[in-house]
Amino acid sequence: MIFREANLNDIKQIQIVRNSVTENTLSNPDLVTNKDCEEFMTIRGKGWVCEVENEIIGFSIADLKDNNIWALFLKPEFEKQGIGSKLHNIMLDWYFTQTKNKVWLGTSPNTRAEKFYRKQGWTEVGTHGKNEIKFEMTHNDWAQIKNNK
Template sequence: MRLRQATRDDTAEIWRVRYAVTENRLTPGRIGDAELHAHLEDFGRGWVVELEPAPNPRIAGFAIGDARDGHIWAMFVDPPLHGQGYGRLLHDEMVRWLFAQGHRRLDLGTEPGSRAEAFYRRAGWRPLGNATDAHGDRLFELRLEDWTPHA
């Protein structure tokens, strides 16, 4: 297992994981390769937990943060691999990097009542009241002074 920065070569595996999730589902075609690549290369950075290396890489999960505004754009783990620490590893690396970019507050949206919501709450994220975004996701924030990396 290896945590590394994501590249456009990871596109197929990122989509495989993204469409495998059973919560926070994404309608196929709503986001395409061009938007994914822009978030990996222009707007921010992404990471993957690689289980099998190239030439046939297989990833357990991925995380992508937007350096412009400190928004968590995506973080997903392949459902059969939940509970093995991959999500926390990805989360802490992404959060550490976003705070290093000078942000003092990060934000994200996630499906209310989901495993992801419980995960983010355990990681120190706080809901912004009952606020939701245009997709119905509950909005959360994490402030630098409130964050403690997982040991």
């Protein structure tokens, strides 16, 4: 299992992972284009992947422009193995070396993702978009969480 920074050659496999999820699915897969992935990975922020035998099985992308976690997804068969937590931690470590601004994300209620972010120490601050829960993480909260791990 290899964790590394994502590159443009990974976009095709990242899209496969994104469209394999059973929760927080896209109503239309064309809503997230390859160009979007490229922009978020190279201009707006950075991404990371986890690969097993040269196959990407999970990825995360942080957006510095909007101080947002743009994506954190795993193929369903690789859930509950600590991969999401590792991608999450790599991403937040990088994010908070770039800025001290709080970061936010939105996710659907009553999902494994909601439980995951609560377990990771995110704070619910309201709603976002169409019925999503909005979570935030501050630099100080992340530093404290890391010190307790």
